[in-house]
Amino acid sequence: MVKVLLWGTLRSAADGQAEVEVEAGTFKELLDELASRYPGLEPQIRRGVSLALDGKIYREAWFTEIGPDSEVVLMPYMTGG
Amino acid sequence: MALDAYQKREFKQVGTRPNRPDGVDKVTGRAMYGADATAPGMLHAKILRSPHAHARIVSIDTSAAEALAGVKAIVTAADFGVPEDDFLRDVQDHCMARGKVLYDGHAVAAVAATTIAAAKAALKLIKVEYETLPHVTDVDAAMKPGAPVVQAGRAYENVPAGMSENVTHHCEFGHGDLDAGFAKADRVVERHFKTAATHQGYIEPNACLASVTSDGKAELWVCTQGQYFYRTLCAALLGMEASQLRVTASEIGGGFGGKTMIYMEPVALALSKKAGRPVKLVLTRDEVFRATGPTVSSSMDVKIGMTKDGRITAAQARLCYSGGAFPNTTVDMGAQAAFAAYDLDAVQTLGWNVMTNRPKESAYRAPGAPLSIYAVESVVDELCQHFGLDPLAVRLLNAADKGTKSSYGPTFDQIGLKATLEAAQAHPHYTAPLGPNQGRGLSCGFWFNFGGNTCVSLNVNTDGTVGVTEGNPDIGGSRASISLMAAEELGIPYEKIRTIVADTSSLGYNDVTDGSRVTFAVGLATIKAARDAIRKMCSRAAKIWGIDEEAVEWVDGAAVPAGPNAGKFPPMTLAEIAAVSAETGGPIAGHYEVNADGAGVSFGVHLCDIEVDPETGATKVLRYTVFQDAGKAVHPSYVEGQMQGGAVQGIGWALNEEYIYGTDGRLQNAGFLDYRIPVASDLPMIDTVILEIPNPGHPYGVRGVGETGIVPPLAAIANAVSRAVGVRMTELPMSPPKLLKALEAKG
Amino acid sequence: MKTIHVSTTINGDPAEFICTPDETLLDVLRNRLGLTGAKEGCGTGDCGACSVTVNGRLVCSCLVLGAEAQDADISTIEGMADGDTLHPLQRAFIEHAALQCGICTPGILVAAKALLEKNPDPTDEELRYWLAGNLCRCTGYDKIIRAVQAAAAEMRGA
Ligand code: FES
Ligand code: FES
Numbered sequence: 001m002v003k004v005l006l007w008g009t010l011r012s013a014a015d016g017q018a019e020v021e022v023e024a025g026t027f028k029e030l031l032d033e034l035a036s037r038y039p040g041l042e043p044q045i046r047r048g049v050s051l052a053l054d055g056k057i058y059r060e061a062w063f064t065e066i067g068p069d070s071e072v073v074l075m076p077y078m079t080g081g
Numbered sequence: 082m083a084l085d086a087y088q089k090r091e092f093k094q095v096g097t098r099p100n101r102p103d104g105v106d107k108v109t110g111r112a113m114y115g116a117d118a119t120a121p122g123m124l125h126a127k128i129l130r131s132p133h134a135h136a137r138i139v140s141i142d143t144s145a146a147e148a149l150a151g152v153k154a155i156v157t158a159a160d161f162g163v164p165e166d167d168f169l170r171d172v173q174d175h176c177m178a179r180g181k182v183l184y185d186g187h188a189v190a191a192v193a194a195t196t197i198a199a200a201k202a203a204l205k206l207i208k209v210e211y212e213t214l215p216h217v218t219d220v221d222a223a224m225k226p227g228a229p230v231v232q233a234g235r236a237y238e239n240v241p242a243g244m245s246e247n248v249t250h251h252c253e254f255g256h257g258d259l260d261a262g263f264a265k266a267d268r269v270v271e272r273h274f275k276t277a278a279t280h281q282g283y284i285e286p287n288a289c290l291a292s293v294t295s296d297g298k299a300e301l302w303v304c305t306q307g308q309y310f311y312r313t314l315c316a317a318l319l320g321m322e323a324s325q326l327r328v329t330a331s332e333i334g335g336g337f338g339g340k341t342m343i344y345m346e347p348v349a350l351a352l353s354k355k356a357g358r359p360v361k362l363v364l365t366r367d368e369v370f371r372a373t374g375p376t377v378s379s380s381m382d383v384k385i386g387m388t389k390d391g392r393i394t395a396a397q398a399r400l401c402y403s404g405g406a407f408p409n410t411t412v413d414m415g416a417q418a419a420f421a422a423y424d425l426d427a428v429q430t431l432g433w434n435v436m437t438n439r440p441k442e443s444a445y446r447a448p449g450a451p452l453s454i455y456a457v458e459s460v461v462d463e464l465c466q467h468f469g470l471d472p473l474a475v476r477l478l479n480a481a482d483k484g485t486k487s488s489y490g491p492t493f494d495q496i497g498l499k500a501t502l503e504a505a506q507a508h509p510h511y512t513a514p515l516g517p518n519q520g521r522g523l524s525c526g527f528w529f530n531f532g533g534n535t536c537v538s539l540n541v542n543t544d545g546t547v548g549v550t551e552g553n554p555d556i557g558g559s560r561a562s563i564s565l566m567a568a569e570e571l572g573i574p575y576e577k578i579r580t581i582v583a584d585t586s587s588l589g590y591n592d593v594t595d596g597s598r599v600t601f602a603v604g605l606a607t608i609k610a611a612r613d614a615i616r617k618m619c620s621r622a623a624k625i626w627g628i629d630e631e632a633v634e635w636v637d638g639a640a641v642p643a644g645p646n647a648g649k650f651p652p653m654t655l656a657e658i659a660a661v662s663a664e665t666g667g668p669i670a671g672h673y674e675v676n677a678d679g680a681g682v683s684f685g686v687h688l689c690d691i692e693v694d695p696e697t698g699a700t701k702v703l704r705y706t707v708f709q710d711a712g713k714a715v716h717p718s719y720v721e722g723q724m725q726g727g728a729v730q731g732i733g734w735a736l737n738e739e740y741i742y743g744t745d746g747r748l749q750n751a752g753f754l755d756y757r758i759p760v761a762s763d764l765p766m767i768d769t770v771i772l773e774i775p776n777p778g779h780p781y782g783v784r785g786v787g788e789t790g791i792v793p794p795l796a797a798i799a800n801a802v803s804r805a806v807g808v809r810m811t812e813l814p815m816s817p818p819k820l821l822k823a824l825e826a827k828g
Numbered sequence: 829m830k831t832i833h834v835s836t837t838i839n840g841d842p843a844e845f846i847c848t849p850d851e852t853l854l855d856v857l858r859n860r861l862g863l864t865g866a867k868e869g870c871g872t873g874d875c876g877a878c879s880v881t882v883n884g885r886l887v888c889s890c891l892v893l894g895a896e897a898q899d900a901d902i903s904t905i906e907g908m909a910d911g912d913t914l915h916p917l918q919r920a921f922i923e924h925a926a927l928q929c930g931i932c933t934p935g936i937l938v939a940a941k942a943l944l945e946k947n948p949d950p951t952d953e954e955l956r957y958w959l960a961g962n963l964c965r966c967t968g969y970d971k972i973i974r975a976v977q978a979a980a981a982e983m984r985g986a
Contacts, residue, residue, distance in 0.1 A: 107927055109905065722966070
């Protein structure tokens with residue numbers, strides 16, 4: 001199980017939890033699992049999310065491996081100038 | 082540890098300052114920019130734009146214009162489909178209004194004619210009947226109940242019920258117990274801030290040359306920060322296959338984020354298709370201001386609690402951004418970046434995006450971050466003033482560091498903020514004496530930085546030279562930096578390498594030049610492509626020597642037998658291996674494709690001294706120093722250039738630049754005379770101090786440097802001005818009339 | 829519109845063109861003569877990207893009519909180098925990294941050369957005021973000022 005930290009706006013879609021636990025070994029599995037467990041998260045996942053894994057930000061990268069003790073933070077998809 | 086991770090090394094070429102490969106072309110006027118290309122039989126296009134801020138288009142009659150001699154094609158929204166995808170539909174609607182015009186300057190029709198004069202004359206003959214609608218251009222006004230609705234039904238699911246329909250997006254970040262935090266403070270300051278929309282102000286107006294042939298093939302020559310993304314968007318809007326549309330990036334005359342989005346390219350393609358001839362479309366400066374680029378405007382509240390010895394106990398920001406007539410999520414970045422520089426137990430940022438009757442926002446260096454950080458750094462400065470504390474010491478006391486849980490969630494790895502603050506503290510600028518009417522300000526800045534999709538191919542020529550092909554337009558000397566990294570890795574002189582920017586048919590997909598990604602991601606891919614070529618060259622040498630591939634290594638630009646057991650052979654240089662490549666298996670090339678991650682966040686600190694003229698309210702910048710972590714400065718001159726350029730854009734934002742709207746909702750200052758960007762006589766030298774704290778995610782330790790530099794100037798200048806005049810300034814720009822008013826109010 | 833025939837000298841060579849009475853010198857240079865080194869940043873005299881000299885005087889070519897070029901002596905960026913030998917200003921701009929995107933560079937070089945011909949040893953302040961009509965959005969002007977001063981020093985020594 002990995003713990004995923006959600007940002008404030010997403011919490012209402014996850015029964016008010018700031019942190020949810022899901023069974024996932026990769027970024028992709030995590031997103032799929034989140035979307036199926038909490039359908040309210042689906043619109044934001046479709047708009048795009050980034051993933052901070054132990055402090056490092058990933059924008060896509062489905063197969064990025066997530067260890068059981070990794071710090072996982074969901075973030076909005078990032079763009080720059 | 083990943084293969085691309087940072088490894089400490091002695092650099093031979095990286096860190097030097099050779100001449101850039103495109104230098105001579107650019108100082109002799111030979112470099113070809115967007116408006117410099119022509120094609121046989123080319124037509125000229127012009128766009129008819131809305132004089133209204135908000136209106137329904139009742140009808141468009143183009144018959145008289147079509148009858149004019151020399152007119153070859155006219156297009157309106159009717160010539161395009163209606164994309165299903167929200168984002169694509171917004172992009173298209175921004176290029177050509179469909180049903181409603183949403184802002185002053187919104188395109189309603191376009192003409193291609195044999196001369197510019199004929200195209201202009203035709204515009205006058207197009208009859209558009211409008212039914213004007215109430216408009217709103219101010220972010221606060223647009224949030225009020227009963228405000229004119231810019232577009233109905235566009236709010237995301239995350240917007241709380243009961244808000245104005247113009248509010249399309251809401252976000253919240255943070256952690257900890259705010260009430261408990263504020264209760265611990267000796268003083269809590271809450272301030273309201275407002276900033277105007279600004280423009281990237283690139284000197285080259287958007288320009289393109291489109292050519293669509295009757296067999297469905299198309300060429301687009303365009304000044305862009307990302308030819309591949311332009312291809313994706315244009316192909317989708319025109320119903321073309323990507324392979325049939327070749328987009329070539331011209332030399333680009335500035336972008337700063339503003340050329341990451343299409344504005345009129347599909348229109349040029351549609352005109353060319355309809356007319357059966359190439360079409361050139363160059364925007365005027367007026368059009369650039371009215372219909373491309375601008376940033377968000379903002380209305381913000383920031384509340385911070387501090388103990389009397391300078392520890393921040395809680396912090397909260399409420400940010401309302403408006404990015405014009407379409408939904409966007411730039412406020413996400415502003416909200417996440419706002420308190421990134423601080424180690425906080427209790428922090429919350431709330432954000433809303435609000436639609437207004439203004440052009441669609443485009444990215445501008447570190448989009449969203451300069452505003453929220455301006456507000457935060459202003460309140461921190463006010464608290465320092467209140468307690469009589471040293472503002473640098475307070476920032477050091479509260480600075481985020483390795484292991485800090487950041488205000489946006491993740492725990493920071495190695496970051497350079499403390500080192501940057503210490504460098505500023507130790508610098509003579511910080512303690513230099515100030516005169517009357519002068520003030521000193523400082524601010525921290527932050528940006529995330531990205532990697533992204535990147536392809537590089539590297540060809541070893543038979544004469545021992547090397548060609549590098551990459552796919553990101555060179556906006557500020559990146560070809561020089563890429564060549565330097567290739568030279569370093571291959572162990573051959575910089576002069577032996579030539580780096581070019583590929584068109585969309587010559588190389589795989591590359592993300593736009595944004596997020597400060599090029600030196601980081603393209604550099605990384607170049608190093609890996611060079612390693613790929615090196616592996617192949619080692620294998621050729623192994624074959625020639627008749628030894629095992631593993632028994633050969635690459636040292637100083639040559640293959641050498643590794644260790645005593647490999648046999649005794651003199652080194653074979655790159656040139657020697659290349660010369661016999663035909664005989665040993667054919668051409669040698671290395672390539673690498675990646676969606677790069679691990680760009681590493683970046684912090685900067687700016688220090689500035691200003692003087693306010695109490696008679697006129699004019700602010701003069703006297704001294705300015707930028708401190709920023711570059712990870713590793715590949716070509717230090719261009720790293721300095723990024724910092725200096727970003728700082729000066731921020732100075733303009735702080736002091737003069739703003740979109741001014743009349744009560745009629747029309748933009749009143751769509752030109753460089755009235756939209757005043759900094760000129761040489763406004764400025765001192767911009768000193769730079771580059772710190773090099775290696776980014777663990779890049780083989781050479783490189784971090785992006787392009788964006789952070791625009792973040793701190795807003796607050797650095799505002800803090801300096803506020804200290805000089807003795808009034809806290811909370812609105813940008815701090816133009817002379819506003820400063821005079823503040824001085825008068827103070828008495 | 830009736831066109832006008834104009835005879836002029838551009839970068840030392842005789843040149844002829846026709847233009848309409850309302851056509852700017854910038855448009856003539858770029859669209860009729862293929863001299864696209866001068867850039868159009870604004871078309872209203874505010875950015876200096878179109879700078880050329882007419883009879884030695886620095887002008888914004890977007891504010892000059894093509895017809896005014898009759899019998900004049902015009903210099904553009906294309907004429908600044910002597911064959912393949914760069915002018916010291918051009919060299920200094922490359923060596924001091926005084927350009928990023930380079931769109932402002934032709935105008936700034938032409939303007940700087942015009943200044944140094946009148947004042948070979950300007951102070952930084954004189955230089956900054958002289959170049960105040962040439963906008964650069966990329967560099968913050970720092971390296972431009974340094975490059976011009978370096979070239980000026982070299983030219984005084986030469
Ligand atoms: S184009 Fe002539 S001054 Fe801007
Ligand atoms: S170098 Fe880009 S405008 Fe000057």
